[in-house]
Amino acid sequence: MKNPSRALPVLVLTLLLHLPASADVILSEGVLGSGGSGASGPDYSIQSTLGQACPGKTSGEEFSTEVGFWDQREHIALSGWNDNNAGSCVLTLTDQGSIGFVREPDGPGTGFVYPVGGENHLFIGGLWVGESQTYVANHDYTLDPSKEWVVATEPDGHVWIDTTSVIQQDIHAAFTDSAATSPRGLRVDLESWAFAVNSVTTEMVILKYTIQNVSGVALNDLYAGVFLDYDLDVSTQNTGGTIDEWNLIYMTGATSPHVGLQLLQDERGTTPPRSNLSFIYNPDFVWPQNHYVLEADKYDFLSAADAEHILTDASEPDDYSVMVSAGPFDLAPGEEYVVGFTMLGGEDLENLKVHATAAQLIWEKGWVDVPSPGDKGPFATRLFPVAPNPFTQGTLVRFNVSRAGQVDVGVYDPNGRLVRTLARGEHPAMRYAMTWDGRDQNGHRVSAGVYFVRLRTEEERFSRRVICIR
Structure with missing residues (x-):
């Protein structure tokens, strides 16, 4: 994440949209204005691109937004979602904490498609951050009456792509729990990494969540986890299992590939310990509410509260979701914690294990290696x-x-x-x-x-x- 505490030049845009409702507005390096950075700074222009929705905006609606530019931030898309599609899978991430779609089952988004050109395997997913049985910040199922996450405003958290990153596809967004009845002051900065052909393993997207306490009081005993309602082939005929040493949970269907969710652990011990690696049996925990999980059950799955909320074997075909969580951890005012996950695919279980191994290595060692003395440059052979x-x-x-x-x-x-x-x-x-x-x-x-x-x-x-x- 770029440092939001720096003094940021600000450009105020007032836009009148005469575009289809599915259009988005992109601000990128171009030829109009100074970008608020002086005569020597980059110029910026406005262009319109079909395919991604401006959240809450309709065709012909006038609105203003303030966008800050810092360092080498070159590309900001004022949209609610974007696809990681550099490699062999496609994954939609949003600025509202949901994964796969802005709204299920057919809201803007692509889901999780693996391999490219194949079927979508995800109904809906999202980040859960829980404090108690009465407070879990999330935004996934449409009918869930509790949707705490909304796009961040200061600095702007709409989806944008970092075109200067050494990673082939580096997508950013940010959201807060300000839509809650009693917000706790949580801000989450999301960065997702996808990799191109002939680069690092292409069957994965790495999700880096930086969870920050922007309130004035301490937040204690928090848990953070990713929830995914995977559906492969016939959703009631899915099976799966867990691999403890990889922090990996996986699912498959009768004819589909394997898909998984992995918690990434930092060998330096700076990430929270794993809390739960569990299936969620949808007929018991999702269907009774007509597709959403109760707040108390969310927290109990995050915290692995009891045996009812720990299910590591899904060998009996049925309809399952998955949850991988970390915690507990405390956040003093202004403090942040980083939690990483991988969404990945594989043609079979052995293939999936290889991809999980690569993801963990990238998380531990870093994608960019510092050149040793005498190197001719960052790409010295x-x-x-x-x-x-x-x-x-x-x-x-x-x-x-x-x-x-x-x-x-x-x-x-x-x-x-x-x-x-x-x-x-x-x-x-x-x-x-x-x-x-x-x-x-x-x-x-x-x-x-x-x-x-x-x-x-x-x-x-x-x-x-x-x-x-x-």
Whole structure:
């Protein structure tokens, strides 16, 4: 998140929309005005794009908004939602705390589509932050009478895309609990990361929630979790399970791929501990209210209050939602806590585990590596250590290419025989990361032993040793 405490130049826009109700208004770097930053600052212009809705605004309605610009923020979309679609899945995130759609079941949004071009697997989802059985901030099911999250106003929290980020797709939004009857002073800044083809594992979107106490009083014993009402194939025929060591819960249908939700843990211990990893049996907790979860049950699932609210096995086909939560944690006035989650897909469970491993590595180690002394630049050609190493299910292979050209990355056995090609052909100068799932060219799992990952460009050669254990 950019620092909101800095003095921000402000541009006031008064817009008269004569667009379809589904249109949005985008403010981006252009040719009109000074952007409030002086003669040397960037210029900005207004353009209209179909496809995303300005929340609460209709065609022909006049409205004003203040938008602050700081650092290298280049692209602000005054819309309620946007799609993460850089990789092999599509996920809609909103500025109201909901996931998949602004409103279910057919409100603006795409849901969670995996793989690209396939079916949507999500009815609705969202972030829950709970304090007690009588207070859980959320915004998901339409019929839920309690919807605390609304788009933040200071600074503006509408969805925007950071076009200067080193991550291929970096989407931001912010929301607060100010719609509550008795707001607690919670502000949440959401940042989502999606990755493009030939980069880091593409079957995932990482969600980073920065939860801040903007009130003047301490907030104690909070829990934060992501709730997802997954529907795959026939919704009453879904099954799933949990993998404790990955903080991962997953679901699948009769013919669908696997989809999952993962809590990301910081190895430095700066993120809250896991609280619950649970299915929610919809016939008991969602259907009785005609599609929403009672406030007390939300909190009990967040806090893993009792056995009734901890369900780790969904082997019997039926209609389930999932919840992964962290806590408890305290927030003094002005204090913030970061909680991370991954929404991911995989063609099967083994594939899903590999993607979960990669997501955890990205969260722990960071996507951008600081160049070592003597490097020619941030994209100096190099092959980073493979991690995890040793590995069982999969490992992450990261490398930089300093100039466009032919690149060959492969896995070899100790006798120099090619086991698996990871990348080959013309590649632009940039950072790359991809997973090796421990399989050979024919898709068979390799035997335990020592292997070598080799990077070859037109000018340089690198090799890293990796051990597979079974």
